[in-house]
Amino acid sequence: MATEKITFHQSAYSIVLFCFGSSVIIGISSSANQDGWISIILATICIIPVFLMHARIIKLFPEKNYFEIIETVLGKKIGKIITALMLWYSVHLAALVLCNFGEFIQVFDMPETPKLSITILMILTTVYLARSGMRSIGKWSVVGICFLLFVVLFTFATSVHQMHFENLLPVMEASPSQILKSSFEIFTFPYGESVIFLCVADSFHKKDNPYRVFFLALAIVLPVFLTVFIRNLALLGLPMINASYFPSYIAVRIIEIGDFFARIESSISSNFILAGIVKIAICLLAASKGIVSLFGLQNNRVFIMPVGMLALALSSILYTSTMEMFIFLDYYMYYALPFQIIIPLGVWIVAEFKRRKKGQMINTPEDASL
Template identity: 35%
Template sequence: MSKERITAGEARTIMILFIMGSTMIMGAGGQAHTDAWLAILMATGMSVPIVLISARLLALYPGQNLYDICLQVFGKLAGRVCILLYVWYAIHLAALVLRNYGEFMESEAMPETPMLVPMLFVAALCIFVVLHGIETLGRSARLMFNVCMITIIVVLSLTLERMDFENILPVLDYGWGPIWKGAFSAFSFPFAETFLLTAIFGGVKDGKSYVRILLYGLLIGSGLVLFITFRNLFILGNYTMSNVYFPSYAAVGRVNVGDFIQRIEGTVAIVFVICVFTKISACLLAASYGIAKLFGLHSYRTVVIQTGLLVTYLAYSLYDNIMEMLHFASEVYFFYAFPFQVIIPILLLIGAEIKVRRGNRANAG
């Protein structure tokens, strides 16, 4: 694992696609209605400290990932408990994203196909990439990010005539309550989830630029999410956005250029699949690293297939229907993910700072 390296640009691209993930099709901050854009801006600001914590931890322990840092800071027993918690979170997050993809395929793209079939294909592709290591994932992300940007720009040019810029008004129509609720929701999904990338970013070639890598990745990713939110709001309006499961798919479905260019929802599906593939692969890689560290395995590749199948089974059995999925994402997930995204990172940072300063004093003495 220590021999695998990615460039700063590849790490940044993985982070951007990780943030986009299933957010590109499900949206973020929907509880804020027409002020979802304001909720996303607030969530981005709230996420900056989490990103800086990740960068600081990686800078304090060069060449080491989240699991190594847990053992260094908390010791063997508590460190292994911390590793186990993050392995579970990585597996669960991968299952949540895979289920988002499965629900989308069943309800919109291929309603007559069993949900498990497209989920298995995506899981198999993620397993294949993770088996080849983070270097392959990084190069794939750079290539696929270009495809995503070209697709987004083309779709934007085709949807301009369908936009009504007054749909954003009135600002603060529902008050600050829904905005704060949407901001906390967007903070936990997807922005603060990026702390999990600390588990796979220990092997960045330019380790001195962690702040620049992670902060730029956050800003670019949140900017793209904000752009998609504006586009959906301008095309659909608040009422329609609040009554569809996948607003991006519905918005692009409105495109009709001269009765010739229409029904281009497949372009959204392309971007969605790319982002979901990258996010699940990153989570699967993080989970495999953690399992290998926990059990002292020589290579994480020995557990990738088993972990990928576990993710698929968990994703298939998580919910009974799409309403349960949306309820968990909007009402429960913030409280569930808060310890993984905020509490443990802060404790890790405090412990790491104390350990490093004591070590420096001892060396100076």
């Protein structure tokens, strides 16, 4: 069935919202304490080659999604194994975001509501969005990015008078190895998860330059991350950030606007919903395309609902408490490494190798055979 195309700006904005998915609420974790902004910048520099690699893969196989590329390049047997791995990763990622979200809403908004009803509502909305196709996700991203930027700037601007910028000092107090470790964490979560975008890359127009899409996304993500981090640090101070699970929420809680308005933290939970829905929807779309590729089927719309239910089931058994969720985050970078770097690297190297041998673009499995 024909895949829907999204425009250049829509694809860039959906990548931005995808990167924001969980980190706008969980905060950009840093074991580098107040030098987190250095590790954010370092992580952004490190992700540039990875984005270049992703864009190159997209450019080599225009209008194909990741699973088709894997099968084309690596052959049927290995391709199916790698497809199954990527499929598991997408479902797990969807379940992770759902879990983050459920914990957040339950802890702060509705402690007595069972987590299941919150996550059911979320997954149903997300399945509705994913079923409407990439076209709707593109439109949602356009609205979401305006809203997101507005909320971030608004909270920053209204809290300037309460900020203590001396919380950012001393600079470089953390040792370089700590900063490097922290930047590695930020690299895998959230930047590295954009490997999922390769799975839905058949929605990019052929004429859109994928390099420019990724770099536009990066150009928007970096300032916003820095703004959020500096805002949290300046408002709360280091000990509070280390002690709280959701620093953005606590930071916005103390903002006072004028004399009469305070406690506006519920508005940034809507921020999370907007970004989180996009992230889960893209993961669901990627997973349903993976199923289609794995079993050799055709219609990928019909699998979005069962994959959503699977993510729902997974999210209810993954963790038993919020603390377990944050412990897993410490191990996440090692677990995600093969999916985010090793597999795309392998695919890219083999694709370039085969292209050099053949001397032209590879489009079908026949072309790829040596």
